[in-house]
Amino acid sequence: MPQALEGSQAIAQAVALCRPEVVAAYPITPQTHIVENIAKLVADGKLNCEMVSVESEFSAASVVLGAVAAGSRAYTASASQGILLMAEVLYNIAGLRIPAVMTCANRAVAAPLSIWNDQQDSMAVRDAGWIQLYCADNQEAVDTTIQAFRIAERCELPVMVCMDGFTLTHTLEPLEVPSQEQVDGFLPPFSFARTLDPRSPISVGTLVDPNYYSEARHSHHHALLRAQEEIIAAADDWGQLSGRHYGGLLQVDGPEDARLGILTLGSVLGTLADAREEYPEAPAAKLIKLRSFRPFPVEALQQACAGLSDLIVLERALSPGGGGIVGAEVRAALSELPDAPRVHNFAVGLGGRDVPLDIYPRLLAAAQSSGPTRFAIFDAELDRLPEGDR
Amino acid sequence: MIEVRIHGRGGQGNVVAAYLLATTAIGEGEYAQAFPSFGAERRGAPVTAFVRVAPEPFRRRCQVLHPAFLIIQDEALLQVPGVTDGLLPGGGILVNSKRGDDELSAMLGRDTAALPASALAAEFLGRPVPNTALLAAFLTLTQMLPVASLTKALGHRFKGELLERNARLIEQVAQRVSPGLWKEQADAASA
Amino acid sequence: MSTVSETTIPIAELRRSQLRFRGLEAGHRACQGCGQALAARLVTEAAGPDVMIANATGCLEIFTTPWPQSAWRLPWMHSLFENTGALASGMEAALKAQGKSTKVLAFGGDGGTFDIGFQALSGMLERGHNVLYVCYDNEAYMNTGIQRSSSTPHAAVTTTSPSGKARMGKRHLKKDIISIIAAHHIPYAATASAAYPSDIRKKVRRALAIEGPTFLLIHSPCPLGWGHDGSQTVEVARLAVQCGLFPLIELERGELTSVMPLRSARPVKDYLKPQQRFRHLFQDDTRAAQELEHLQALADHNIEVYGLRGTNADPLDSDGADTVRRGGMRWA
Numbered sequence: 001m002p003q004a005l006e007g008s009q010a011i012a013q014a015v016a017l018c019r020p021e022v023v024a025a026y027p028i029t030p031q032t033h034i035v036e037n038i039a040k041l042v043a044d045g046k047l048n049c050e051m052v053s054v055e056s057e058f059s060a061a062s063v064v065l066g067a068v069a070a071g072s073r074a075y076t077a078s079a080s081q082g083i084l085l086m087a088e089v090l091y092n093i094a095g096l097r098i099p100a101v102m103t104c105a106n107r108a109v110a111a112p113l114s115i116w117n118d119q120q121d122s123m124a125v126r127d128a129g130w131i132q133l134y135c136a137d138n139q140e141a142v143d144t145t146i147q148a149f150r151i152a153e154r155c156e157l158p159v160m161v162c163m164d165g166f167t168l169t170h171t172l173e174p175l176e177v178p179s180q181e182q183v184d185g186f187l188p189p190f191s192f193a194r195t196l197d198p199r200s201p202i203s204v205g206t207l208v209d210p211n212y213y214s215e216a217r218h219s220h221h222h223a224l225l226r227a228q229e230e231i232i233a234a235a236d237d238w239g240q241l242s243g244r245h246y247g248g249l250l251q252v253d254g255p256e257d258a259r260l261g262i263l264t265l266g267s268v269l270g271t272l273a274d275a276r277e278e279y280p281e282a283p284a285a286k287l288i289k290l291r292s293f294r295p296f297p298v299e300a301l302q303q304a305c306a307g308l309s310d311l312i313v314l315e316r317a318l319s320p321g322g323g324g325i326v327g328a329e330v331r332a333a334l335s336e337l338p339d340a341p342r343v344h345n346f347a348v349g350l351g352g353r354d355v356p357l358d359i360y361p362r363l364l365a366a367a368q369s370s371g372p373t374r375f376a377i378f379d380a381e382l383d384r385l386p387e388g389d390r
Numbered sequence: 391m392i393e394v395r396i397h398g399r400g401g402q403g404n405v406v407a408a409y410l411l412a413t414t415a416i417g418e419g420e421y422a423q424a425f426p427s428f429g430a431e432r433r434g435a436p437v438t439a440f441v442r443v444a445p446e447p448f449r450r451r452c453q454v455l456h457p458a459f460l461i462i463q464d465e466a467l468l469q470v471p472g473v474t475d476g477l478l479p480g481g482g483i484l485v486n487s488k489r490g491d492d493e494l495s496a497m498l499g500r501d502t503a504a505l506p507a508s509a510l511a512a513e514f515l516g517r518p519v520p521n522t523a524l525l526a527a528f529l530t531l532t533q534m535l536p537v538a539s540l541t542k543a544l545g546h547r548f549k550g551e552l553l554e555r556n557a558r559l560i561e562q563v564a565q566r567v568s569p570g571l572w573k574e575q576a577d578a579a580s581a
Numbered sequence: 582m583s584t585v586s587e588t589t590i591p592i593a594e595l596r597r598s599q600l601r602f603r604g605l606e607a608g609h610r611a612c613q614g615c616g617q618a619l620a621a622r623l624v625t626e627a628a629g630p631d632v633m634i635a636n637a638t639g640c641l642e643i644f645t646t647p648w649p650q651s652a653w654r655l656p657w658m659h660s661l662f663e664n665t666g667a668l669a670s671g672m673e674a675a676l677k678a679q680g681k682s683t684k685v686l687a688f689g690g691d692g693g694t695f696d697i698g699f700q701a702l703s704g705m706l707e708r709g710h711n712v713l714y715v716c717y718d719n720e721a722y723m724n725t726g727i728q729r730s731s732s733t734p735h736a737a738v739t740t741t742s743p744s745g746k747a748r749m750g751k752r753h754l755k756k757d758i759i760s761i762i763a764a765h766h767i768p769y770a771a772t773a774s775a776a777y778p779s780d781i782r783k784k785v786r787r788a789l790a791i792e793g794p795t796f797l798l799i800h801s802p803c804p805l806g807w808g809h810d811g812s813q814t815v816e817v818a819r820l821a822v823q824c825g826l827f828p829l830i831e832l833e834r835g836e837l838t839s840v841m842p843l844r845s846a847r848p849v850k851d852y853l854k855p856q857q858r859f860r861h862l863f864q865d866d867t868r869a870a871q872e873l874e875h876l877q878a879l880a881d882h883n884i885e886v887y888g889l890r891g892t893n894a895d896p897l898d899s900d901g902a903d904t905v906r907r908g909g910m911r912w913a
Contacts, residue, residue: 004413004422004543021678022671050674055704059667062660062701066635066671069658072678074671092660137449167451171425172409174416196633196656196672198683205636205659206646270449354453 002174007138007163010175011077011103012037014145016047017183018101021072021190024052024063028082029115030165031105035077057082061089061102068098069204071197073149073190075100079165080107083121087128090158094129095220096205099152099192100159103145106266106316107165108351116352117165119266119316123325129220131159131227132294134265138168139175140246144291146178147234150187155227156194162293164267164316166352182241224295231292247289249297252304254286260364261305261341263288263330264314268348268355272314275360282361283368285312290326298333305334308341310367314378318347323375342371346378353379391444392534392579393454397473398463398521401433406547407461407521408439411528414543415443418535427453436467443534444580458579459572461528462486463507463520474498478579482572484528486520501575503531503567514559515552522556526563532576537564602629609652610644614811616775616801616818617641617717621688623778624715624799625655627785633676634686635669637693638662640724640803641717665689666701669712677711684789687714691732692722695756706765706794713788713795719803720755727806731756734826735879736872737858739806744861749872754879759832762796766835770796773829776818777902780829780841787831800827808857820852823899825880828887842891844900846884849877 005013011034015023023042025035041047050067054060060076067074078086083104093100104122108114122132131151135141141163148159163169194202208216232248239245253273254261262272262285269289276284288304288311290297305311311334313327322328327345334340344367349355363378382390394411398404405426412424422443440454456476465487467473474483483500486507494502505527507520515522522544529537541557548556604625611618621641625632633656636642642659645652660668669687676683687705689698694716705712721739722728729742734755738744742751762770768791773781781799788795802818804811821827822841826849829841850873853859862869862876884890891898 002416004409004416004546006409022674024671024674050678052670052674052708054667054670055700055707058664059670059701059704062664062667063671063674065660065664066658066668066673067675067678068671070633070672070675070679072675074675088661089664096660164451166425170405171423171451172412173423174421196658198631198633198656201654201656203646203651203653203657205642206648206651207643208648212648267451271452274448274450356452356455357450 002176004172005138005175005177006033006170006172007141007168008033008105008170009037010138010142010177011145011163011169012041013177014142015075016041017178017180018075018146018149018187019073020049020075022050022052022063022067022074023076024054024060024067024074025076026054026057026060026078026082028057028079030107030117030169031077031079031082031103033169034103034105057085058089061086061093064100064102065089065093065096065098068100068192069096069194069196071190071192071195075102077103077105079105080109080121083125084109087125090125090128090130093158095216097156097194097220097223098158099156101145101148101152102158102160104160104162105165105169106162112351114351117167117316118350118352119162119164120318122160122162123317126294126325129157129224130294131155131157131224131231131292132162133159133231133292134162134290135168136246136267136269136289138163138171138173139244141168142175142177143238143242143244143246146183146187147238151227151230151234153190153192154230155223156192157223157227162266167267176242176244178242186238186241228292228295228297231295247291249292249300250304251289251291252286253289255284257307258284258286259307259309260367261286261288261308261311262314262363263290263311263326265290265293265326266316268314268316271355271357272360275357278357279361282364285364293326296329296333301330301333302337305341306337310344311341312344312346312363312367314363315345315347316349318350318375318377327375344373345375346373347375348378350377355379391442391448392459392576393457394441394459394461395454395457396439396441396461396463397467398437399467400435400437402463403519403521404437404463405439407463407525408441410521410540410543410547411441411525412443413546414525414529414535414539417543418539420445420535421447423448436470457481458575459484459528459532461524463524465489468498474500480575480578482531482575484524484531486524501572503527503571505563505567510559510563514562515555523559523563526560527567530564530567530569531572533570533573534576534580602626604628604630604632604653604655605645606652606654610647611640612805612811614802614804614814615640615644616803616814617690617719618644619814620717620775620781620799620801623781624686624785624797627782628684628686628713628789630655631682632684632686633672634658634688635660635665635672637665637687637689637698638724639690639693641688641690643724662693663697664701665693665698666703666705666714669714670705670708670710673710673712685710685712687712689714689716690724691716691718691720692730695732695758696730703765706762706767706796710794711792713785713797715797715799716758717799717801719801719806721803721806723803723806732758734876736862736876738861739858749861749868750858759798759830763832763835765794768793768795769831769833771829771831772798772800772827774800774818774822774827775802776815776822777829777841780902784831806858808860809855813855817852817855819899820847823847824849824852825884825889826852826876828883828889829899830887837887840887840889841902842895842898843884843889844891844894844898846880846890849873849880
């Protein structure tokens with residue numbers, strides 16, 4: 001029987017089911033409800049863990065790093081400016097191959113200041129060396145959080161579970177919270193080979209000179225590429241246990257013979273899926289949910305896009321002066337295909353702008369009416385800008 | 391799918407009202423979704439929240455642009471531009487007000503029901519938080535869910551005397567508005 | 582023809598045969614006469630094997646762990662420059678959750694402690710983590726090539742506080758970190774010096790016996806950065822204490838509880854003179870004379886404020902403690 005839960009509340013419960021020994025966090029909208037709910041579980045005696053309320057996100061990530069290195073399962077959550085303040089530690093956690101898990105309650109990055117949702121924050125740390133999984137709805141975020149711990153610990157890589165701030169974190173909907181038995185059956189007790197231990201002392205985080213650095217980077221890169229198998233395995237195994245499956249690396253939904261596709265990350269997917277039914281006169285597009293952005297699933301993406309004439313890449317961030325971030329990577333991946341679809345790259349819903357149902361026919365019309373768009377912010381209303389800025 | 395937009399001010403339990411309505415629906419086996427559209431989260435600032443209820447699951451995450459019903463927790467917000475925008479034809483507006491239904495309907499040019507929710511809450515709960523009373527009125531008017539299910543949903547949030555007081559408030563409100571007055575609109579939206 | 586008996590054991594051999602725990606092995610890549618290497622060895626010896634270390638970026642991290650080598654015989658971790666307080670907090674939280682009694686040591690230089698890592702340290706102290714934070718204070722960013730930090734003493738020359746026509750070295754005062762630490766009202770905070778090994782041992786053991794956050798600031802000369810001969814490290818450090826510029830004190834819950842008395846305070850000139858970083862103060866220049874007076878006044882101020890003037894020949898005062906180290910009470 002599903003319960004009526006706010007996304008954040010459900011994430012807190014999912015984290016608790018994974019039995020972390022250390023949780024460290026610093027408050028930032030829209031992540032706050034997650035840690036508040038975890039703090040309440042601790043206060044009520046329902047979760048036995050060290051809750052470290054730190055003085056910055058920088059320290060939150062550092063506490064998690066120290067805790068995992070000392071042999072405990074540890075978790076944090078943040079968003080936006082918090083992710084950027086953490087950035088240096090995020091690289092460090094990944095480079096040291098520390099299996100930590102965090103939630104990114106995706107939010108825009110200032111300036112201009114915006115507390116609302118887009119995905120600029122997690123995109124800004126895409127090169128940190130973390131696994132990044134993007135969730136389309138709260139049930140997926142709950143289930144992915146549980147999967148994340150297993151993926152992290154099997155791969156010795158940190159995992160960032162990205163869920164859209166407010167749009168998911170602050171939405172109440174019917175959710176299945178797994179049982180403790182289910183989670184225990186899926187996620188073994190924490191174990192980490194490189195734990196700091198006085199009985200067999202090791203040195204972690206040493207200086208690496210040019211003789212060894214490239215090899216360390218190669219090994220990290222390939223560990224991420226190999227992690228694709230664990231991401232798929234975690235999705236499959238959890239799917240068997242729970243009956244819920246969201247695709248491993250990506251999920252394709254729509255008519256087999258569709259010539260048009262829309263690829264997106266996160267919660268916009270649901271709106272597009274509903275819109276496809278609301279606008280039967282518009283062509284039915286294949287919807288591709290990119291679940292794993294890091295590792296970037298080149299082969300799976302090529303398979304998913306085979307046969308498409310046009311692919312719209314819809315993203316919630318950009319690299320100013322460059323263009324779309326996901327779009328550029330998708331183009332690069334598809335360029336290896338003999339009949340690569342034309343790629344139209346748009347950003348939508350930046351800084352919390354609502355993405356309405358009618359975005360679907362408008363996008364498809366834009367893709368069909370002209371040549372490929374290299375990149376544009378689709379829903380920017382240019383007439384609001386001074387002429388020179390348009 | 392019935393879509394509802396709730397307007398209130400920070401501190402009036404606006405988001406709670408939306409969550410409560412969705413929780414009530416989920417408790418009755420419906421699929422529902424509730425979410426806020428925060429401005430800045432300050433006491434007194436206008437806050438909007440959205441609720442969708444449908445018999446089958448849906449996936450959209452966009453804001454409710456064309457609600458079948460509006461719930462206005464603070465009468466003064468009726469003066470704010472855009473508050474009644476997008477209300478579907480035949481849709482109803484429920485307002486926390488001491489004025490009469492007819493007066494408000496004439497003023498807004500839409501089918502409007504009034505309930506002195508703050509006063510009732512002050513009387514029954516000791517605090518002028520209008521959300522429970524308005525939801526009780528809303529369910530009575532639309533009959534989209536049994537009013538008793540609201541009391542059940544409140545049981546997740548409150549216990550003991552406070553729950554009993556809420557239950558008495560809900561009963562009282564149910565007797566003050568016309569049961570099923572907006573049932574037709576609700577059924578039409580749901581269909 | 583040798584007069585040395587074949588049964589004589591060389592001093593070095595004797596030292597090797599002594600049963601002593603070594604946390605930091607010899608053979609690392611520190612400069613000759615590195616005060617930090619000396620102090621870190623003393624701290625880890627006193628702490629014993631049941632500890633783990635969070636180490637800030639800095640010389641200590643660099644010279645002990647050039648991959649694939651490590652000089653540490655203790656579980657040791659370096660993460661970043663400015664997060665050591667938080668890294669140690671995380672280790673401690675984990676050990677607490679696991680019900681283990683292993684003590685966490687955090688090591689940082691003055692840059693990582695006074696400046697960039699101060700926030701994380703303050704947070705660690707405020708939250709009451711059971712960690713001994715040791716700051717090896719060599720009074721500048723030595724690892725990057727001697728740039729001024731907020732710990733650099735007034736008038737000292739660094740590459741970013743040079744002397745010249747318009748400047749006499751660093752224009753600002755050395756940050757009074759121990760008072761700031763004391764204001765956290767932690768159970769125990771102390772200063773120590775690389776010149777007083779038995780005092781370091783005593784303070785480390787004392788700190789480790791306490792449940793809760795403790796802090797130790799160890800004055801650690803850097804021959805390269807201070808501009809003195811590597812063989813003079815201990816002497817220079819001792820003079821800093823003896824002149825009053827670096828008082829050795831202990832604070833409990835923010836209150837001063839003990840000081841190492843000065844038998845007879847040496848003039849600050851004696852301390853400054855052997856160091857190149859103060860050389861510009863010994864030229865014929867009114868400003869130089871003024872700065873020397875200023876530094877003497879700072880030392881006099883310390884002597885007053887902390888009541889450093891000894892009343893008798895205390896065997897553990899600034900002259901005696903050192904003698905003791907070289908003499909009988911070697912296990913003190």
